[in-house]
Amino acid sequence: MNIWIAIGLTAAGCYLVKLVGLLVPEGALERPLVQRLSALLPVALLAALTAQQTFSLNGALVVDARGAGVAAAALALILRAPFLVVVGAAVLVTAGVRALGG
Amino acid sequence: MTDQTASAPGSPALGADPAVPEPKPDRAVVRDALGVGIAVGLSGFAFGVTSAGAGLTVLQTCALSLLVFTGASQFALVGALAAGGNPLTAAAGAFFLGVRNAFYGLRLSQLLRLPAFVRPFAAQWVIDETTAVALAQPTRRSARIGFTVTGLTLYVLWNLTTLAGALGAEALGDTDAWGLDAAGPAVFLALLAPMLRTATERTVAGVAVVLGLGFLPVLPAGVPVLVAALAAPAVLYVQGGRGVRGGRGRGKEAKR
Numbered sequence: 001m002n003i004w005i006a007i008g009l010t011a012a013g014c015y016l017v018k019l020v021g022l023l024v025p026e027g028a029l030e031r032p033l034v035q036r037l038s039a040l041l042p043v044a045l046l047a048a049l050t051a052q053q054t055f056s057l058n059g060a061l062v063v064d065a066r067g068a069g070v071a072a073a074a075l076a077l078i079l080r081a082p083f084l085v086v087v088g089a090a091v092l093v094t095a096g097v098r099a100l101g102g
Numbered sequence: 103m104t105d106q107t108a109s110a111p112g113s114p115a116l117g118a119d120p121a122v123p124e125p126k127p128d129r130a131v132v133r134d135a136l137g138v139g140i141a142v143g144l145s146g147f148a149f150g151v152t153s154a155g156a157g158l159t160v161l162q163t164c165a166l167s168l169l170v171f172t173g174a175s176q177f178a179l180v181g182a183l184a185a186g187g188n189p190l191t192a193a194a195g196a197f198f199l200g201v202r203n204a205f206y207g208l209r210l211s212q213l214l215r216l217p218a219f220v221r222p223f224a225a226q227w228v229i230d231e232t233t234a235v236a237l238a239q240p241t242r243r244s245a246r247i248g249f250t251v252t253g254l255t256l257y258v259l260w261n262l263t264t265l266a267g268a269l270g271a272e273a274l275g276d277t278d279a280w281g282l283d284a285a286g287p288a289v290f291l292a293l294l295a296p297m298l299r300t301a302t303e304r305t306v307a308g309v310a311v312v313l314g315l316g317f318l319p320v321l322p323a324g325v326p327v328l329v330a331a332l333a334a335p336a337v338l339y340v341q342g343g344r345g346v347r348g349g350r351g352r353g354k355e356a357k358r
Binding site: 002003004005006007009010011012014015017018019021022023024026030033035036037038039040041042043044045046047048049050051052053054055056058059060061065066069070073074077082083084085086087089090091092093094095096097099 | 111127141143144145148158159162165170171172174175176177178179181183185186188189190192195196197198199200201202203204205206207208210211212218221222223224226228229230235278279280281282284285286287288290291292293294295297298302303306307308309310311313314315318321323325326330331332333334335338358
């Protein structure tokens with residue numbers, strides 16, 4: 001039940017912000033500070049989430065095969081690989097390291 | 103409004119005189135849009151597997167892709183729930199990640215000039231990829247085609263592959279053995295990388311990583327990400343305090 005509450009809130013919230021962007025009159029979101037924050041907020045969230053999902057397990061910090069996988073994804077990004085290749089590299093390298101007992 | 107969306111496909115067309123946009127063949131627009139839509143749409147499989155692996159049912163997983171339809175928020179919600187976060191903080195983190203779509207919508211509404219009755223439907227497709235493709239187009243016609251084709255392809259494929267992934271998760275057995283738990287962070291990294299253009303953005307990212315990992319062992323699940331979000335206003339505040347005016351000379355004199 002709790003999960004459905006989270007899904008409902010997320011779905012409603014995410015749809016509303018999309019709609020607001022399309023409906024809001026020009027200018028309302030044009031204040032420089034609002035624009036700066038809106039550009040930087042995703043940066044902060046994505047960086048924190050990337051780090052957490054790479055280095056945490058059940059609320060504790062751990063270093064495991066995911067670290068190698070995400071490093072491979074970073075390398076693929078530097079080489080300008082397409083999106084699917086980036087994700088694929090992370091998955092394959094993580095699986096490979098685990099298969100080798102890492 | 104005029105920053106270059108360098109990563110978007112088909113940008114060579116922008117090399118022409120920006121004042122007189124050269125029309126781009128519809129076929130070329132459709133090809134670019136399909137490329138993005140298919141590549142990203144297929145990664146719904148990773149979401150389906152991740153979500154099912156996190157303990158959500160197939161129905162819940164599919165509801166997320168159908169109703170939320172913004173990948174980063176979906177991965178974030180599922181990750182937070184899997185880590186034992188309460189539904190409110192999990193949804194808050196996912197919501198904050200979705201806020202950027204409001205700014206995409208603002209730019210798209212100027213660019214596409216959609217009729218009022220279309221907007222509530224188009225809104226669901228306002229995401230990173232449709233915006234990138236639409237903004238890369240030289241004319242309104244091709245922007246509309248790019249938005250529609252990318253949105254439709256991505257929405258259909260993302261939902262089909264989500265279902266396939268959620269159903270397949272069981273057949274795969276231990277999804278971690280397949281390395282699929284690395285898909286979530288890899289998706290986040292791929293979305294983050296093009297945003298790290300200036301020192302400010304890199305500083306925010308660095309501070310957020312330190313906050314997110316530092317508070318992880320001591321705060322309830324989901325909360326450290328919200329704390330890490332504070333890196334954005336904090337870095338802006340510190341910069342403002344150092345007297346960075348942005349070189350525009352407005353603000354102070356705006357009163358008159």
